[in-house]
Amino acid sequence: MLKIINLSAAYGSIPALQDVSLHVPAGQIVALIGANGAGKTTLMRTITGLQSPQTGKIIFRNREIQHLATPEIMRRGLALCPEGRRIFPNLTVQENLILGGYYSPDRRLRRDLAEIYQLFPRLAERQQQRAGTLSGGEQQMLALGRALMSRPHMLLLDEPSLGLAPLLVQEVFKTLARINRRGTTILLVEQNAAAALKLAHYGYVLETGRLSFEGPSHDLLHHPKVRSAYLGE
Amino acid sequence: MTWAGFAQQLINGISLGSLYALVAIGYTMVYGILRLINFAHGDFLMVAAYLGIFGLAMFSLPWPVAFLAALAITGLLGALLERGAYRPLRRAPRLSLLISAIGASFLLENLALVFLGGRPLPFPTPAVFAGSFQVAGLYIPRLSLLIPGITLILLAALFVLVSHTRTGMALRALAHDWEATALLGINVNRLISLTFILGSILAGVGGLLWAMKYPQVNPFLGVLPGLKAFIAAVLGGIGNLAGAVVGGLVLGILEVLLVAWFPAWSGYRDAFAFVLLIIVLLASPTGLLGESIMEDKL
Ligand SMILES: Nc1ncnc2c1ncn2[C@@H]1O[C@H](COP(=O)(O)OP(=O)(O)O)[C@@H](O)[C@H]1O
Ligand SMILES: [Mg+2]
Numbered sequence: 001m002l003k004i005i006n007l008s009a010a011y012g013s014i015p016a017l018q019d020v021s022l023h024v025p026a027g028q029i030v031a032l033i034g035a036n037g038a039g040k041t042t043l044m045r046t047i048t049g050l051q052s053p054q055t056g057k058i059i060f061r062n063r064e065i066q067h068l069a070t071p072e073i074m075r076r077g078l079a080l081c082p083e084g085r086r087i088f089p090n091l092t093v094q095e096n097l098i099l100g101g102y103y104s105p106d107r108r109l110r111r112d113l114a115e116i117y118q119l120f121p122r123l124a125e126r127q128q129q130r131a132g133t134l135s136g137g138e139q140q141m142l143a144l145g146r147a148l149m150s151r152p153h154m155l156l157l158d159e160p161s162l163g164l165a166p167l168l169v170q171e172v173f174k175t176l177a178r179i180n181r182r183g184t185t186i187l188l189v190e191q192n193a194a195a196a197l198k199l200a201h202y203g204y205v206l207e208t209g210r211l212s213f214e215g216p217s218h219d220l221l222h223h224p225k226v227r228s229a230y231l232g233e
Numbered sequence: 234m235t236w237a238g239f240a241q242q243l244i245n246g247i248s249l250g251s252l253y254a255l256v257a258i259g260y261t262m263v264y265g266i267l268r269l270i271n272f273a274h275g276d277f278l279m280v281a282a283y284l285g286i287f288g289l290a291m292f293s294l295p296w297p298v299a300f301l302a303a304l305a306i307t308g309l310l311g312a313l314l315e316r317g318a319y320r321p322l323r324r325a326p327r328l329s330l331l332i333s334a335i336g337a338s339f340l341l342e343n344l345a346l347v348f349l350g351g352r353p354l355p356f357p358t359p360a361v362f363a364g365s366f367q368v369a370g371l372y373i374p375r376l377s378l379l380i381p382g383i384t385l386i387l388l389a390a391l392f393v394l395v396s397h398t399r400t401g402m403a404l405r406a407l408a409h410d411w412e413a414t415a416l417l418g419i420n421v422n423r424l425i426s427l428t429f430i431l432g433s434i435l436a437g438v439g440g441l442l443w444a445m446k447y448p449q450v451n452p453f454l455g456v457l458p459g460l461k462a463f464i465a466a467v468l469g470g471i472g473n474l475a476g477a478v479v480g481g482l483v484l485g486i487l488e489v490l491l492v493a494w495f496p497a498w499s500g501y502r503d504a505f506a507f508v509l510l511i512i513v514l515l516a517s518p519t520g521l522l523g524e525s526i527m528e529d530k531l
Contacts, residue, residue, distance in 0.1 A: 050412055074418035086413040088406045095402045102403060102419050150418060 001026040001154050001185045002047070007056030009039075009046050016042040018209045020056070024154070029176070029186040031196040031217060033230055034206035040189040041083050043206070044158045048080050049073045061153065075103070077153035081160055085143040089132025093123055096131050096142055100149025109149075116145040119175065137168040144175065154185040161192045173199050193230035197221045205230070237370050242493040243486065248377040250485020251384035252446070255439040256462030257469070257477035258391065259432025265408040265472040266428050269330050273314055273337035275459010277433045278440030280341065281307040282356065282450045283349060285441050289357045296359035304437045311433025312426045320422070345452035356448035363445075380442050387435060388478060394431075395474065404428065408472070457503065461488075464506045468513055470520030479521055484509065 002024040009017040016039045024030045034040050045051040047058055049070040058066040065073050074080075079100075088096050097116055101109045117124035120141045126134060131142055140160055147155060157176070161169040173195055180186050190196035197203050197217040205213040205226060213226060220226050256278065263271045281303050288299025318337045322330050365374040395401035407414045407424050415421050436455075443458055444450050465484045469476025484506055492499045513521060 048416060050415070070412075070415040071418050071420050074416060080416050082413065082416060086410055086416075088409050088413065090409060091402060091405060098399060099402055099406055099414070099417050099419065102399060102417060146417070 001061065002187065003057075003059040004043075004047070005057040005059070007043075007046065007058065008054045009042055009051060010054055011042075016209050017046065017053075020206070020209075020211055022204050022211065022214070024185060024187050026153075026185050027180075027183065028202060029180050029188060029200040031193075031200035031203040032187065032189045032206055033191070033193040033196055033203060034189075035230075036191065037208070038206045039209040040206055041158055042209075044080060044082070044156055044189060047073075047156065048078065074150070077150075078156065079147035079150055079152035079154070080156040081140075081143045081147045081158065083158040083162070085139050087131045087134075087139050087142050087146065089130065091131055092128050093131050093134070093142060094127045096146050097123075097149055100146035102150075104149070112149055112151065116148060119148075119178075120145055136163050137165070137171075140164060140168075140172060141175075144172070148179065148184075152184065154187065155179065156187050156189070158189045159191060160188070161190060161195060169195060193226070194221075238493070241371050241373075242489050244371070244373060244377050246486030246489035247482065248380045248446075248485070249489055250465075250482035251381045252439050252443055252458065252481075253462045253465045253485050254478045254481025255384055255387065255435050255442075256458060257466040257481045258388070258474065259436050260463050260466040261469075261472055261474060261477040262404075262428050262432050264466070266404070266425060267319065267330070268327065269319065269334065270463065271314075271319075271432075272331070272334040273318070273341055274432065274436055275455040275462065276338050276341040277307055277311060277436040278443055278455035278458055279345060279450070279452060280310060280455075281437030281440035282444035282454055283345065283354075284437075285444060286354055286356060286450060289359070296361065300441055303441065304434050307437035307440070308430040308434040311429040311436075314433075315425060315429040320425075342452050342456070349452065351452065353449040353451040356444040356450050358445045358448055376442070376446055380446070383438065383442065387438060391431070391435075391474070400424070400427070461503075461506050464510045468510055468520055470522040473520070473522050476520055476522035483521070 004020060004022050007017055007020045008015065020043065032040060032043070042051065046053050049065070049068055053066055056066070057064055060073070060076060060078060063076070065076065088099070097113055098109065101112050104112060122138055123141055123145055126138065131139065134142060144160070160172050164172065169192065176186060176188065177199060188196050188200060197220055200217040203215065203217040203220040204211050205220070213220060213223060215223070256275065259274050260271060263269055263274070284303035284306055285299060288294045288302050289296060294302070314337055318333045319330060322333055362376055362379060365372060367373070395404060403414065403419050403424055407421060411421065439458070440455065443454070461484060462481065465480035466477045467480070468484060469478070469480025487509060488502055488505060491505055492502050
């Protein structure tokens with residue numbers, strides 16, 4: 001589904017990603033874990049065309065996308081729940097969701113809205129409320145729902161658990177598992193390594209712009225170095 | 234001043250203020266989305282006025298055809314301006330964009346000067362827009378009713394577009410967060426083109442109405458109304474659609490009343506706009522309704 005080959009990116013002369021290669025097979029959940037400042041968000045921004053890479057290739061659904069503009073990349077079936085959620089606070093919950101399905105015909109849009117409201121009943125109750133008035137957890141649900149409205153082949157998530165209470169984190173991760181079971185491939189970026197690796201099939205560890213470990217998430221969970229560095233043991 | 238005199242001036246003020254409002258909308262929409270003061274915006278009044286003359290006088294078109302053609306071309310030129318002068322600079326510093334806008338303004342004015350000459354051309358106002366009538370001792374030019382009427386209809390249409398359509402939602406989203414909008418796959422460039430087309434068409438309507446109100450068209454026709462409309466936009470709170478309307482009306486009405494009440498000061502009527510702006514900004518730095526970047530609909 002997504003293949004990244006020898007990708008490097010920088011802010012001015014300061015490198016942020018160096019020679020990163022990773023693979024997300026169709027149907028899977030892949031976790032990318034790393035400490036604050038490791039370059040996780042930079043990777044998400046580079047995949048989605050918000051930043052251009054210095055070198056390397058990004059292949060999504062068998063096409064190179066690293067030279068495309070963001071809207072074109074996303075319209076190929078990619079969606080991102082960005083860091084900090086980035087919902088539109090002055091639009092209503094419903095308007096936020098509609099924008100997620102901006103190019104859907106009316107009938108499909110209505111059906112998809114109903115589906116999202118079923119997945120997140122809390123959003124249904126707040127349809128006409130301004131999104132800025134939602135709680136942090138509800139805003140995360142909205143960001144997730146908005147991303148799903150385009151029926152993406154693949155969903156990227158940048159720290160969906162950030163700032164959420166543990167109970168809510170569990171709820172979000174359960175929802176991700178459900179979304180995946182329905183056929184959406186997921187690349188999940190997290191500092192919360194334990195939760196992310198428990199959910200994922202495969203994991204990568206990013207350290208100051210370079211990948212240091214990778215493997216089936218079960219193996220990573222039991223890897224002594226990963227345990228000491230990311231699982232607080 | 235008598236009651237009748239006051240009413241007379243109020244009508245004049247509303248009519249002038251409506252024109253400022255029409256033009257101010259374009260400044261505020263572009264600012265809301267690009268954070269750019271489009272200094273070439275006022276020149277689109279001039280462009281539309283000349284196009285109106287060509288259609289009416291040179292090609293002898295019926296006025297609805299001539300006006301619609303003038304507006305369509307003006308809208309297209311607005312989109313072209315963005316394509317040529319602003320889009321290439323999207324990742325450049327704000328200041329480059331501003332300089333490009335000032336350059337585009339000089340270019341438009343001087344092209345008109347070279348090709349159309351500096352001598353003012355008379356605007357052949359169609360009969361529907363000419364004439365006046367008297368009510369209760371008031372002398373009311375037909376234009377003084379048509380201008381606010383047309384403005385009201387156009388602003389209502391814009392309101393419906395911005396607050397009740399998918400496109401309008403996307404415009405509001407874009408004004409708030411460019412990247413998040415692009416991440417939804419929404420064609421941001423098309424929305425920006427649309428913003429310029431809409432703003433230029435409204436300025437074009439303003440230009441045609443202005444040319445019928447003051448039927449002498451020269452290459453610098455748009456400079457002063459453009460400047461006043463810009464002041465109106467800042468006065469109301471730049472980025473705020475309702476603010477542009479309020480700012481335009483307040484400026485137009487006060488300007489007319491100032492001249493009526495203090496005829497000796499009429500030479501200062503253009504300076505007055507700036508004085509008003511400074512006073513309002515000292516009291517409320519984000520304008521009368523506050524800077525709100527198209528968030529509060531209209
Ligand atoms: N806009 C920016 N300008 C300069 N440096 C940046 C910028 N954004 C991030 N960085 C730097 O790039 C590195 C990676 O940041 P980021 O991708 O945000 O990491 P993460 O998401 O893993 O916390 C950090 O050292 C950070 O300071
Ligand atoms: Mg980050």
